[in-house]
Amino acid sequence: MVTKEEVLEALKAVSDPEIGYDVVNLGLVYDIQINGNRVYIKMTMTAPTCPVTPWILSEAQRVVEELPGVEACDIELVWDPPWNPKMMSDEAKQALNIDY
Template identity: 85%
Template sequence: MVTKEEILEEMKQVSDPEIGMDVVNLGLVYDITINGDRVYIKMTMTAPTCPVTPWILSEAQRVVENIPGVEAADIELVWEPPWNPNMMTDEAKEALNM
């Protein structure tokens, strides 16, 4: 069975093209639930008006569904809690000079 750690590692392939940082290090992935071969992910964007939201969500679903043992991934876009820069990893903050 796939693990949350494996899913997060694969999701690092998905970057916000406007910021140039992956969704995991940006702190956009809020929750991952695994139920057999199905994965449920709650994630957000840096802003509700993010123009690349559909692309990011589609890419996240694609990379997760390419993990061996995952039949389907459901990505739910959530806005609570609101994203803020403090949710980024130290790696992201350093890379973005914050």
Template identity: 80%
Template sequence: MIGMVTKEQILEALKEVSDPEIGMDVVNLGLIYDIQINGDRVYIKMTMTAPTCPVTPWILAEAQKVIENLEGVEAADIELVWDPPWNPSMMSPEARAELNL
């Protein structure tokens, strides 16, 4: 399908969305659990570092916005999940190094 967005493009776009409390993007934090593409719709399962994260609504809105701005994406549906619970081992090696973990 010509013009269909790829998972790699979605992940690159999501790197623009950072957790403002940590100062790290949601991809390198390991918050993106699953990406499914169905034509021009994108479905994402993601989590937060903690259920009490006060910026959760903002992060979800920003993630949806950057995905829907991609060429070939009509809509993005983001599901917030808590299973499995996030932990620092889910971070990229670069993120763990940057945060001295």
């Protein structure tokens, strides 16, 4: 069975093309649940009007479903809590010169 750590590592391959950083370090992944061979993810975008939302969600689903042992991945787009730069990893903040 796949682990949350493996799912997070796979999701690091998905970058927001407008920001140039991955969805995990941007703090866009809120929750991961694994039930057998199915993965359920709650994630958000940096803004509700993000024009690349469909692409990011599709890529996230694709990379997770490519993991051994994963039959399906369902992603729920959520807006609560609202994303803010404080949710980014220290690595991302430093790389993007964001001082929080």
